Amino acid sequence: MSTHGALARLIRSSAGRAGPAAREACELCAAPVPEEHRHLYDLARREVRCACGPCAVLFAGDGAGGGAFRLVPRRRVRLDRVDTAVLGVPVGLVFFVPHADGTVTAQGPSPAGAMRWEVDAAAWRRAAEGCPELASLEPEVEALLVNTVRGMDHHWIVPVDDCFRMVAVVRQEWRGLSGGGRVWTAVEEFFARLTERR
Numbered sequence: 001m002s003t004h005g006a007l008a009r010l011i012r013s014s015a016g017r018a019g020p021a022a023r024e025a026c027e028l029c030a031a032p033v034p035e036e037h038r039h040l041y042d043l044a045r046r047e048v049r050c051a052c053g054p055c056a057v058l059f060a061g062d063g064a065g066g067g068a069f070r071l072v073p074r075r076r077v078r079l080d081r082v083d084t085a086v087l088g089v090p091v092g093l094v095f096f097v098p099h100a101d102g103t104v105t106a107q108g109p110s111p112a113g114a115m116r117w118e119v120d121a122a123a124w125r126r127a128a129e130g131c132p133e134l135a136s137l138e139p140e141v142e143a144l145l146v147n148t149v150r151g152m153d154h155h156w157i158v159p160v161d162d163c164f165r166m167v168a169v170v171r172q173e174w175r176g177l178s179g180g181g182r183v184w185t186a187v188e189e190f191f192a193r194l195t196e197r198r
Helices: 006-013 053-058 121-130 132-136 160-173 180-193
Strands: 038-042 047-051 069-071 093-098 104-110 113-119 142-147 154-159
Touching (some): 038 053, 047 053, 093 160, 104 160, 113 121, 113 160, 121 132, 142 160, 154 160
Antiparallel strands (some): 038 047, 038 069, 093 142, 104 113, 142 154
């Protein structure tokens, strides 16, 4: 995700925001959007954009809009434990995004935003052998979201906008070098609010 786009703005501003939030608008036609709205993934800029209902419909197909944008799906699926140790990522709160070129990136939240690692393709294939649902992830717009911090055991297939919301939660609540007491409670609350959607 770049430093632009709807969710990047949320991540940058969430820690210092005071007062009522500004009304969001569709980033294609400028129409107001409700709090719960769809997002488009801009493939060239690698950022998420807010979309009103009519604009979201225009990008529902794979080739829509010349393939420049992908509609972020709404699917959420809770998984059994996925062995992510084989992926070599040194953190327990992380999301894995497959890309159209076959690469996979891992991103973990930090006070400054999302940290990013490249995942070994062979290691990802081994993880997918143990969890066939990973093969169903839509490149760029869905992710494997994992939280094994402090005894948690959450493994989800989620839309990427959920992942960036989680990053925003961490950034907003992080205090000091270790995060402070509130950040992990906020992360647990975030996962408690996730519900399955097919």
